[in-house]
Amino acid sequence: MFVSSRSVRISRSVRIAICCSCFWLTGWLSADEGMYPVSEIEKLNLASHGLKMLPGDIFNPNQACLIDGICKVNGCTGSFVSPQGLIITNHHCAYRAIQSASTTENDFLANGFQARTLADEIPAKGYTVRITEAFSDISEQVLAVLEEGMGFAERTKAIDQRRKELEKAAEQANQGMRAEVAEMFAGKTYVLFLYTYITDVRLVFAPPASVGEFGGDTDNWEWPRHTGDFTFLRAYVAPDGSTADYAEENVPYQPKRFIQVDPNGVEEGDFVMLIGYPGRTARHKTASFLVYEEQVRLPFIVDLYGWQIDQMEAAGKENRALALKLTSRIKSLANVEKRSRGQLKGLRRAKIADGRAAKEAELQAYIDADPDRQKQYGHLLSEINNVYAEMGETAAFELNLQNLTSASRMMNLAFSMYDSAVERQKPDLEREAPYMDRNFDLTRKRQLLNQQNIDPATDKVLLSGMLDRLAKVPAAKTVDALRVAQLKDNLRNNYLDSMYTQSWLIDKNYVEDGFAKTPAELKELDDPFLNWVIELYPEYLKLREKGKERNGRLDQLYGELVAVKQQFQNANFVPDANATLRLTFGHVKGYSPEDAVYKSPITSLAGVIDKTTGQAPFITPQKIMDMHARQEFGRYRNEKLDDVPVAILYDTDTTGGNSGSPILNAEGELVGVNFDRAFEATINDFAWNESYSRSIGVDIRYVLWITGDVFGATHLLQEMGVKE
């Protein structure tokens, strides 16, 4: 059924198969709402919205088409912009690559990076690139494993294992490819995706952080924006075209299609579309889930992450080397912290939970109106609500316990090491995903990278803070393995000091060896962090089991809920985002975030200069200041602005994972790179909103001006076919 060579294309039958299971009606959606599976775009009548190419040129199972130019870059999206595997994505997506290539002497984060030739390109450690090659509905095969009388945790495990088996089989049938089964509708629809999988990725060009991160955490999730958030990478394969880890003889990957750059950009009101890999949305979840998010989880995250960030910023204040170590983690926490704040604001202001509850009341009335329906579906909503209510009750314990092995990177490392040792004793398909053979190498590499950035003093502060939190949670007091949380300040402090003094986990070789050991061998090491994790491990297994049980219940309940909703609304739905390929479209468009304020959709270089204070994150290279003063805008001057456009705003429907997605004009040409959403648009994860849902991209004109005119990488412009 699946192709084994990249030269054979997805068959029409495959496409039809997927349409049957996740079709929907546009009338049910708001104007520019929707993250559509690419199989569905023929039905969208995109021409009426402004598209000037055939939908069949965007996605066509029988020949090279636009989506062949789109790739997944770790958790982000990228576009191939030359026949030689040149990829454009966000600076923040390539951040770890730039960071791990940087040293205090050669600080590519601070100074930017430019490879003059292919040979100068630097490996982007830990980076992979995927290209969607084929997909197929396999719901029946997945759901066939369910048997009457199975417990909920058992159901979850059975489905998981079935998904892994199908992935493994598909990979065996398609050597060198990566297979992933995606859940489209929980407990109902599953699709198998096949990806070309590239593991040799290199850094080609990055602007200095002063451009690529301009505005930093202050401007993150905000419009207007003035960030040059782009970086060029390149995908490499073995000389025979097969996937290969980094090797000198590797050659640039040649995509079946690349995205043509349009240096002319867009204007307000223009049609745009984005293709990418949006990560996760919760549009089909109940009001009780939203209440759990609004009242429990999001406030917890805002509080905990805010505190962690404060600790790490304080630690790095007087020490640039330490700050460099901590910066990536601070960024990632700050990103989630602020997004969570935005979501809280959005949930409250737009009263999203209330709105959804009202719809559910209508649905319940419909169910209750018919005795048979009542019998079959009457219990669904209240049972789902019970699950979230229970989660709310146990949240203080569970969330703090989970974060104990995430706030402290030593604990995280020890846990990952022991967990992998335990899991890897099981048959491959029964393991947690990160420890399966196909994933383990990457898991281990990421842990080793993280290990390099551990600062024991800071880590102790974070561990200590988590213990303070756990000390106040009643359920934690009954856990003997958490008794250290109850120690008095001095005693606990001395105890933690001795742990950090005695542990070898700060030694890279020790950790590398550790990842090859069995649980028994790890026990023998007698490392204080490993010892503690081993003692705590049963608690984490309980959490894991509880999670599977909840998921099993929810999957079954949601599967039935979608069924009755379809009856009620006489319509089908677009599946929630799940990191598979989607298209969204809309227009370049300003918005009014509040009474008496209007934000227009294109920013300018003058705005960069205006925000520049000379203090991070508002520093601008002197050359840019000078070129602005002399109005050296080259071919990128926009007439209306009388300036170089910097960033654009549009009302497409995006979420995390769309970072790096191409912003395409009506002809399918690249006019920008998506990198963020407006503060109010963080609620996209829960609901799209016509007034507030706005995404942010860097304008192609700024990308080209910075790359070519400012930093002189004209060879890249030539490679992309852009004339000066």
Added chain:
Amino acid sequence: MFVSSRSVRISRSVRIAICCSCFWLTGWLSADEGMYPVSEIEKLNLASHGLKMLPGDIFNPNQACLIDGICKVNGCTGSFVSPQGLIITNHHCAYRAIQSASTTENDFLANGFQARTLADEIPAKGYTVRITEAFSDISEQVLAVLEEGMGFAERTKAIDQRRKELEKAAEQANQGMRAEVAEMFAGKTYVLFLYTYITDVRLVFAPPASVGEFGGDTDNWEWPRHTGDFTFLRAYVAPDGSTADYAEENVPYQPKRFIQVDPNGVEEGDFVMLIGYPGRTARHKTASFLVYEEQVRLPFIVDLYGWQIDQMEAAGKENRALALKLTSRIKSLANVEKRSRGQLKGLRRAKIADGRAAKEAELQAYIDADPDRQKQYGHLLSEINNVYAEMGETAAFELNLQNLTSASRMMNLAFSMYDSAVERQKPDLEREAPYMDRNFDLTRKRQLLNQQNIDPATDKVLLSGMLDRLAKVPAAKTVDALRVAQLKDNLRNNYLDSMYTQSWLIDKNYVEDGFAKTPAELKELDDPFLNWVIELYPEYLKLREKGKERNGRLDQLYGELVAVKQQFQNANFVPDANATLRLTFGHVKGYSPEDAVYKSPITSLAGVIDKTTGQAPFITPQKIMDMHARQEFGRYRNEKLDDVPVAILYDTDTTGGNSGSPILNAEGELVGVNFDRAFEATINDFAWNESYSRSIGVDIRYVLWITGDVFGATHLLQEMGVKE
């Protein structure tokens, strides 16, 4: 020369006298820039800007005119809006009156206040009202005291004393009136103002803080704004019309003219003018002064006040009664702290110091171009710069020492008590102004009010923090009276504890008695705070003397600088604001505070609802929520907004002291009450800016809707002649 009865008006000769000394050319100013002395408005050609009344109806020395309807309410402005002395000003201007009338049982701050009859009106403790009656240029009389060979401090004292003598003489000649000599141009021009002075002021109507302070410190200095920042007071006099302290038999003051309220409000683009008492600007100061502000004083204030606010907020977090005590001080510090941040931002962004330095370079070149001029004026700028450079060098010591007796209210009280005892042994005219007979009663009353709000525990934290700061200042280490700053933590803590335990300054009667004692008697009390202040006192006298010397130098230098600037530019200038009556005009107008953002100039009730989170400072009374939902907008619905307008924005030139100023339409009718500026407009204090200078007022339609429709005080609307 001055009139002794209120029935006689300012003579034309007085008006001419003032015109000769501070005339100016409009051509020199930007469009809507300028805080004009009312004597100057005939020259403004206001009709060409949109005024539809005769300038002579605004100010006319020979008959009742618009300015008779304007008054000064403590440091704010107010308008008489009925023949019976009803005053409208800001809620934040009346804040202390509302606060001191409130108890935890009868919380008028939280619930609002409404007097149904005159008898229900509550004394506004510590409040006074002034009405400008006459003014006259007396520069010659003031400057006549200067003699060759006087030292700078001596000059300052001589001028101060001369001013006081002239004030005293004017008050003796005009019984019941208040006289003030205002410095229009330092060392050059002085004008004597005569005021009707009312000391029985009462609270009539205040909305709840949820309306009057909606948005609180979060929205303070921000647009868009949704604050109903207004309160009604009433001025009372003795039955014979003379000034009298509160007495039951007093009667409402009848102004010679009151301002007619126009319930129809204004639209975008409409002409508006404000009349009021702007406090202080520094438009004529040098670039070196701006650099001192930008690099030294403002950052110090932002840091110190921010820290004090944090301490007080933490203290009041769990204790509503304590929070009530501290709230007024927090508000006042927060207001200055945020304004200072805005000024720093504005100074940096608009590069105001650079701009002024460039103008000074031109002036210096003009001076240097002529040998005689060079000889006479060549030294001026560099000498002025030296003064500010010296201030910068000694700032850490001086600013911290000054704030030692301001951050700690116990120290403030002890200092004020001892200072007054010392000063009041001198002849009246030689005293510092607060201790002169004419001011002393108010000074003492304010200290007694402040004393009621002291919380010893919080005060100790603030005192301790000031000592931490002083401990790090080299110059402070040499001051023996500051040795407690150098004590180790524990020792110092014990020492401070014993001070707070032993002091009687928390006893109201003790403090009341204390203000009647001589320095020797205060010494005998042996109170630890008084003892310390007595030991420190010589240091404060040195600071005071240094200040007078600097002022003497600067006054002389600036006096000459203005003279040569007038020659150079062939123009004269509008004097800096100095808390005397001024008019400013402009238009209702939005602005763009930054790239891609436009803020329109009228906000709506929907914006109030939208900002409402249910948590302070964003709480809205349920009645308003309900009336909004039912669209019960009465006669105040604005067609364009389809809503009640709440606040308006306009480009007039205002500063602190303009709080409460009437916003008048082209016919001189009241369409709003000024209460703030946009964040970027905080730089008004240093320079007016066409793009950023925007002031904020509450719309009269919101005032009337809240007062009449929401809270039912329709008798006030009738009194103002507003038909429902």
